[in-house]
Amino acid sequence: MKASNSLWKQRLAGRIAEPMAAELDVYENEILLKKQGKMEDKVFAETRLRRGAYGQRYDNGQRHDGVAARKLTFPQALTKGPGTEWDAPGMQRIKIPYGGMTAQQLEVMAELAEEYSDGIAHVTTRQDFQLHFVHIEDTPALMRRLAASGITTREACGNSIRNVTACHLSGVCRTQTFDVTPYAHALTYFLLGHPDCQSFGRKVKIAFSGCRGESCGLAMMHDIGAVAATREVDGKVERGFEFYVGGGLGTVPQQARLFDEFLPESELLPVSQSIARVFARLGEKKNRNTARLKFLVSKLGIAEFKRLVLEDRATLAHDPRWTAHLEDRDSRGEAPLKPSSFLQIEPVRAPGFDEWYKTNVYSQRQGGYSTVTVALPLGDITSDQLRALADISRAYVKDTVRTTVEQNLVLRWVSSGDLSALYADLSAAGLASPGAGCIADVVSCPGTDTCKLGISSSRGLSATLRERLAANQFSMDEAIRGLHIKVSGCFNSCGQHHASDLGFYGVSRNKGGYTVPHFQVVLGGQFENNAGAYGLAIGAVPSKRIPETVERITSRFLAERQADEKFQAWIKRIGKAACKSMIDDLTAVPAHDADPSFYVDWADAREYTIGDIGVGECAGEVVNPIDFQLTACEREAFEAQLALEAGDVSKAQRLAYESMLHGAGALLGQRLPVLSGDPDHVAGLFREQLVDTQLFSDPFAGAKFAHYFLEAHEKREAAASADRARQLIEEAQLFIEASHACYARMRAMPAVV
Amino acid sequence: MQHFQVKIFVRPAGGVNLEPAIAVFHRWIRESALPELLIDVADYRHVPAGPGVMLVGHDSHYGLDERKNRLGLLYSRRTAMDGTVGDRLNSAIGAARRACELLTADPAFAGALRFDDGEFEIAVNDRALAPNTADGYLALEAEVKPVLDAMWGAGSYDLRSVGAPRELLTVSAIRR
Numbered sequence: 001m002k003a004s005n006s007l008w009k010q011r012l013a014g015r016i017a018e019p020m021a022a023e024l025d026v027y028e029n030e031i032l033l034k035k036q037g038k039m040e041d042k043v044f045a046e047t048r049l050r051r052g053a054y055g056q057r058y059d060n061g062q063r064h065d066g067v068a069a070r071k072l073t074f075p076q077a078l079t080k081g082p083g084t085e086w087d088a089p090g091m092q093r094i095k096i097p098y099g100g101m102t103a104q105q106l107e108v109m110a111e112l113a114e115e116y117s118d119g120i121a122h123v124t125t126r127q128d129f130q131l132h133f134v135h136i137e138d139t140p141a142l143m144r145r146l147a148a149s150g151i152t153t154r155e156a157c158g159n160s161i162r163n164v165t166a167c168h169l170s171g172v173c174r175t176q177t178f179d180v181t182p183y184a185h186a187l188t189y190f191l192l193g194h195p196d197c198q199s200f201g202r203k204v205k206i207a208f209s210g211c212r213g214e215s216c217g218l219a220m221m222h223d224i225g226a227v228a229a230t231r232e233v234d235g236k237v238e239r240g241f242e243f244y245v246g247g248g249l250g251t252v253p254q255q256a257r258l259f260d261e262f263l264p265e266s267e268l269l270p271v272s273q274s275i276a277r278v279f280a281r282l283g284e285k286k287n288r289n290t291a292r293l294k295f296l297v298s299k300l301g302i303a304e305f306k307r308l309v310l311e312d313r314a315t316l317a318h319d320p321r322w323t324a325h326l327e328d329r330d331s332r333g334e335a336p337l338k339p340s341s342f343l344q345i346e347p348v349r350a351p352g353f354d355e356w357y358k359t360n361v362y363s364q365r366q367g368g369y370s371t372v373t374v375a376l377p378l379g380d381i382t383s384d385q386l387r388a389l390a391d392i393s394r395a396y397v398k399d400t401v402r403t404t405v406e407q408n409l410v411l412r413w414v415s416s417g418d419l420s421a422l423y424a425d426l427s428a429a430g431l432a433s434p435g436a437g438c439i440a441d442v443v444s445c446p447g448t449d450t451c452k453l454g455i456s457s458s459r460g461l462s463a464t465l466r467e468r469l470a471a472n473q474f475s476m477d478e479a480i481r482g483l484h485i486k487v488s489g490c491f492n493s494c495g496q497h498h499a500s501d502l503g504f505y506g507v508s509r510n511k512g513g514y515t516v517p518h519f520q521v522v523l524g525g526q527f528e529n530n531a532g533a534y535g536l537a538i539g540a541v542p543s544k545r546i547p548e549t550v551e552r553i554t555s556r557f558l559a560e561r562q563a564d565e566k567f568q569a570w571i572k573r574i575g576k577a578a579c580k581s582m583i584d585d586l587t588a589v590p591a592h593d594a595d596p597s598f599y600v601d602w603a604d605a606r607e608y609t610i611g612d613i614g615v616g617e618c619a620g621e622v623v624n625p626i627d628f629q630l631t632a633c634e635r636e637a638f639e640a641q642l643a644l645e646a647g648d649v650s651k652a653q654r655l656a657y658e659s660m661l662h663g664a665g666a667l668l669g670q671r672l673p674v675l676s677g678d679p680d681h682v683a684g685l686f687r688e689q690l691v692d693t694q695l696f697s698d699p700f701a702g703a704k705f706a707h708y709f710l711e712a713h714e715k716r717e718a719a720a721s722a723d724r725a726r727q728l729i730e731e732a733q734l735f736i737e738a739s740h741a742c743y744a745r746m747r748a749m750p751a752v753v
Numbered sequence: 754m755q756h757f758q759v760k761i762f763v764r765p766a767g768g769v770n771l772e773p774a775i776a777v778f779h780r781w782i783r784e785s786a787l788p789e790l791l792i793d794v795a796d797y798r799h800v801p802a803g804p805g806v807m808l809v810g811h812d813s814h815y816g817l818d819e820r821k822n823r824l825g826l827l828y829s830r831r832t833a834m835d836g837t838v839g840d841r842l843n844s845a846i847g848a849a850r851r852a853c854e855l856l857t858a859d860p861a862f863a864g865a866l867r868f869d870d871g872e873f874e875i876a877v878n879d880r881a882l883a884p885n886t887a888d889g890y891l892a893l894e895a896e897v898k899p900v901l902d903a904m905w906g907a908g909s910y911d912l913r914s915v916g917a918p919r920e921l922l923t924v925s926a927i928r929r
């Protein structure tokens with residue numbers, strides 16, 4: 001934990017937008033409260049998850065060292081979630097909406113990776129960044145530094161709206177219908193922290209795609225997928241979206257269903273809001289395994305789901321934000337730094353340039369401009385490289401980059417005449433690996449490296465495949481070189497293995513009393529057509545035989561393909577039985593004595609075990625909103641105490657009163673569907689619904705605690721004094737305790753409609 | 754100042770296979786080879802000029818680090834330490850040297866790994882505590898000098914600032 005954590009708040013004062021600054025103060029106080037034992041584990045876990053602070057492997061304080069499971073004795077006997085050690089390193093996920101970043105944000109990322117993590121920033125398959133090995137007490141400072149550069153981690157994990165992704169080529173793409181970036185931006189910030197998105201049973205992932213046929217947006221595998229579409233009405237072209245819902249990967253992969261062939265652009269935000277409301281209302285809350293939106297859509301059927309959404313939509317009070325973003329949507333696009341130009345014919349090119357040009361350079365729809373992919377090995381980039389890339393983006397394009405769902409970065413609007421110089425600069429920074437989007441550009445989730453749920457080493461395997469395939473990728477047939485490989489460490493599919501020609505996900509098998517790391521082989525998934533079809537699982541192969549498996553399958557494809565037959569078509573043509581028989585002999589595991597290397601995973605030296613698999617935090621636990629609300633009241637009472645200690649008596653008095661007001665509101669919210677925030681209204685209803693009914697009455701103290709609030713409400717304009725503030729704080733604490741007790745009594749009663 | 758990093762370079766540079774480091778670091782965890790809580794091993798060999806192979810700890814990370822394309826043992830203190838700045842610096846240098854000794858003696862590298870104890874890079878991994886400015890350099894120099902004087906003798910080494918302003922405050926110390 002950093003000695004400088006407390007310095008950043010002061011140092012960055014005034015540089016963080018106010019709602020974000022207040023939100024970070026709240027988080028910091030929650031950490032303090034947790035350390036004082038005043039917050040429940042499950043509530044704190046969900047609260048940190050909603051800020052992107054995620055658990056990491058071994059955070060239960062136990063690790064198998066290859067011989068035995070041993071306890072990791074962390075210094076503090078505290079927890080940051082159920083069974084999660086306070087001091088254990090964690091992962092910080094950082095949302096990058098549609099992958100868009102500035103040079104300055106790259107520099108901040110570089111600093112954070114260096115100071116709080118291990119010098120590596122990792123790009124995920126959903127265009128986020130992740131930092132690993134971060135201490136929970138460093139996260140507020142880390143988040144402040146991000147916030148000062150305009151990045152929030154809010155709702156990066158937990159049961160929330162996750163990062164909104166979009167094609168990295170949007171705006172420069174030759175096949176796009178229109179640029180979806182402004183819409184992704186608007187929907188991100190409309191739904192961020194939106195009250196209708198706070199009580200989901202699971203996460204919601206949204207993706208935008210600029211066209212139907214390409215792959216970049218992967219709309220079909222998302223909870224909500226919006227594909228740009230236009231229609232002509234009275235000679236006027238209108239914009240909208242082919243709108244999909246209920247897609248997803250995981251153990252039960254599902255293609256999204258068509259919600260609307262053409263959802264007008266003006267309806268994008270309100271209809272998404274109504275989807276959130278219907279999901280919050282009707283989605284599964286108890287069983288996490290069936291709580292994603294795809295299960296609700298399946299259960300209700302798309303027609304009924306749509307009917308409910310549109311019915312809800314009709315009840316929404318108008319929100320000007322629904323369409324405000326449309327006013328300047330066309331002026332939000334990126335502009336080039338330099339005039340367009342064309343690549344000059346040079347007598348001698350730098351070594352490697354031609355290969356790089358072939359695979360990493362995309363000619364934009366705007367003549368004379370190119371988009372260049374910086375292929376990151378397994379999505380990893382060092383702090384030095386981030387700084388170099390920031391400089392490069394300032395020199396060649398207007399200061400921006402985008403992350404991609406293939407864990408790479410792109411520089412858009414490169415004047416094509418600059419490509420040789422850009423290649424030289426990227427090479428100097430170790431960022432000019434060729435083969436972007438090709439077979440050697442393997443996509444991988446974190447797997448057993450850091451993920452609590454990992455079964456096999458997806459990154460270890462991916463690094464090996466990458467190294468072996470890259471060595472001869474330019475001597476391969478193009479049909480092979482263009483294939484995609486994606487690897488997940490388990491069935492949860494974070495590596496998106498279903499949407500890939502060759503996909504692998506981690507499983508384990510037993511052999512002679514030993515556990516052996518394996519990967520299930522999934523063939524013929526489609527990356528194209530927005531992940532338009534998922535692959536076929538054909539059998540599990542020992543991890544150490546996967547490179548051979550890749551070699552076997554690709555060679556056979558090359559030998560058997562007919563004319564221009566695509567890989568997916570070939571897999572479909574030969575069928576599952578033939579696919580399976582192709583790898584049958586590779587499924588054999590030698591005895592432990594004969595070859596112990598099969599019993600050790602890639603990039604590891606320990607004898608393999610599945611004993612380190614922990615409990616996932618992908619979505620955290622489902623926490624009733626009232627648990628959050630009452631915890632927030634406790635924090636307000638705590639902040640009142642801090643204000644009093646700092647001599648700000650009137651603030652202390654106000655916060656103490658508000659903590660009671662909000663507690664009363666939270667309880668009333670359990671009984672009444674809609675509640676105005678007006679204090680008189682809340683106090684009146686509180687008396688009527690909870691005091692007169694004796695629901696709030698304590699078995700011993702009667703209505704005493706209720707009257708603390710009612711009296712504080714009546715005297716809320718009274719002059720501030722230290723004595724009065726102190727008394728109010730004490731009363732607020734008792735009132736909140738009584739509110740918890742009242743809520744417990746309400747839970748035990750039949751529901752009131 | 755807190756959170757010192759010390760890098761001791763491999764000599765001769767190049768040609769070292771880092772793969773054995775994975776098994777070595779796992780063994781260090783198993784055998785509690787260092788007097789601190791060691792957690793896991795991270796393999797970054799796929800990253801050019803990256804952190805190489807790292808031993809992740811609670812108080813410190815150790816790594817056979819390839820940053821700037823110079824292989825060396827990088828010790829990186831994560832948690833704050835008590836004592837004077839000199840104590841912290843001595844502790845970081847001591848930890849880095851101890852790791853170098855263990856690696857050099859480890860049969861897994863078959864004698865291929867040797868370190869040059871006459872050159873250190875010392876950085877402060879905290880921009881709030883130690884900004885990379887001229888004043889920052891003077892402050893760090895004032896702390897580093899007494900430690901190196903005691904270790905190598907006054908006037909027997911060259912000390913200079915290295916690294917661009919955006920990088921961590923870093924000094925290079927080379928014994929003459």
Ligand code: SF4
Pocket residue numbers: 445446447448451452453454455458488489490491492493494495
């Ligand atoms: S696919 Fe499994 S191993 Fe990989 S990140 Fe997701 S949960 Fe972890």
